[in-house]
Amino acid sequence: MQIDVRKVASLARIRLTDDEAEALGPQLNHILEYVDSLRKLDTSDVPPTAHPHDAAMPLRADIAANPNRREALQQPAPATESGLYVVPKVIE
């Protein structure tokens, strides 16, 4: 198995320079080879663990509790206007 680094980077929305892609390819494949040792185990009847305690996701009471903190929450944003986030044009 060889990872197509360019394709995965595109899925992950990370631009890679040619140097980075060249270095990362063998490293990722090396990690993957190691991880492939899991195949030695027969897990056909084993349920997967997503949460260590099998806890059901709790629900809280459906009561509005959060005050409007838009200004504080948008303060770290690189670019906002009239309470909106600014991004490059996406609709022609």
Add this chain to the structure above:
Amino acid sequence: MMPFTPLHAWKDQLDSGAVSAADVARLYLDRIGAYNDRLNAFVHLDAAHVLDQAAASDSHRAKHGPRPLEGLPIAIKDIFCTQDGPTQCCSPILKGFHAPYDAHVITLLKQAGAVLVGKTNMDEFAMGSSNETSMFGPARNPWDEACTPGGSSGGSASAVAAALAPAALGTDTGGSIRQPAALTGIVGMKPTYGRVSRRGIVAFASSLDQAGPMTACVRDAAMLAAAISGHDPMDATSVAGAPAVDWLAACDRRDMKGLRIGRPREYFVDGMHPGVRAAIDAALAECEKLGATIVDISLPHTEYAVAAYYVIAPSEASANLARYDGVRFGHRSENPADLFDLYTRSRDEGFGAEVKRRILTGTFALSSGYYDAYYRKAQQVRTLIRQDFLTAFETVDVIATPTSPVPAFRLGEKTDDPLTMYLSDIFTIALNLAGLPGLSQPCGFADDLPVGLQWIAPAWREDALLSAAAAFEAATDWHAKRPEGWA
């Protein structure tokens, strides 16, 4: 005033009126000023803000009496969101980020009267085992400045080991509290998954992350754990109705008589440093002298833990770190051509090499056609690893292992091959996969560097960890050894 004073002893001195919170704060600020250039343990410090908190604590004490951590300085890993000062996770993508709210555990520490001191160095997004992926450069080990203090909570470990702070908060996703604690000769505890709220802690791998104390002794770890534990309704993974622990009483119960200690054969492997093995063997012999029984056990799926972890943790990281998009917060690239260009360049410029490796590994493992072969498979192996521990705890009360197969290694020694670095967490990772509590305490030296003894207990039984560790600490003086040159 002595800098190498544990938290509980400072509490006694503060409560008796022998010292003020302002005195204690000034002592540690002076030490940070004198030594941080060498150790690089703190990446942010606002001395005036520390002194303000100390003064406020002294005045609270005078008016209302002391709260549980009144006036005690606690250093904070750069992964905890704090409204005061920056929260950067030692990553360029969060450079200059100021959190709009406090992490839940930060709120709890403030409510307990603690004085929060700076932000400590760490691997970028807690991804690393040597603190070398930090954008601020590595923290250094006070036992040997050419060596790593471990990672990812390396700055917290270095700070406590050199008494730049009496205690610190860390986080542990695959060993990031316990391994640096071991490598710097201090105590570090990862609580049971779900014991401590993760809200406001920059997320790495959500089913594994847990915050915990890094301290000079076992009792201090219990004091801090008591303050930060408890259900948080705003963290869905924080467990409601978890069995309570009487943290300090557990430390007072220092009796090992009749304790059945499991010694897993898979944790005593070839390639382990002989000095580490000797120190652990001697520690277990000491436990026997104290009345414990050592039981040889097997955790047969141990050899698969690192591989399962390096599917699960990067997969969850790739999802968690999708939020760094250059739009809502964090680094944004200049003059993007379009939205895709904004995303991809912001993330290329903002993430370091190790973080990219993990995001890409995780993205691959979750991608169409590979999910079952990697992510689901790793989660199934995770079940087997959990079952190993459940079976073992039918016959033993606690398990004892080395925390790390080697003592502190030299900076630069393992940076060429990511996989070699990953394997340094071989003894700590399985606990995170199983959600179990673990504690590392100093138990000897190898090549003049500290060795850590790791205790593992069943879920929610941190009291068993603390009782065993407190008994060992009371019978030995390893915890009292200090690195030279930091007086």
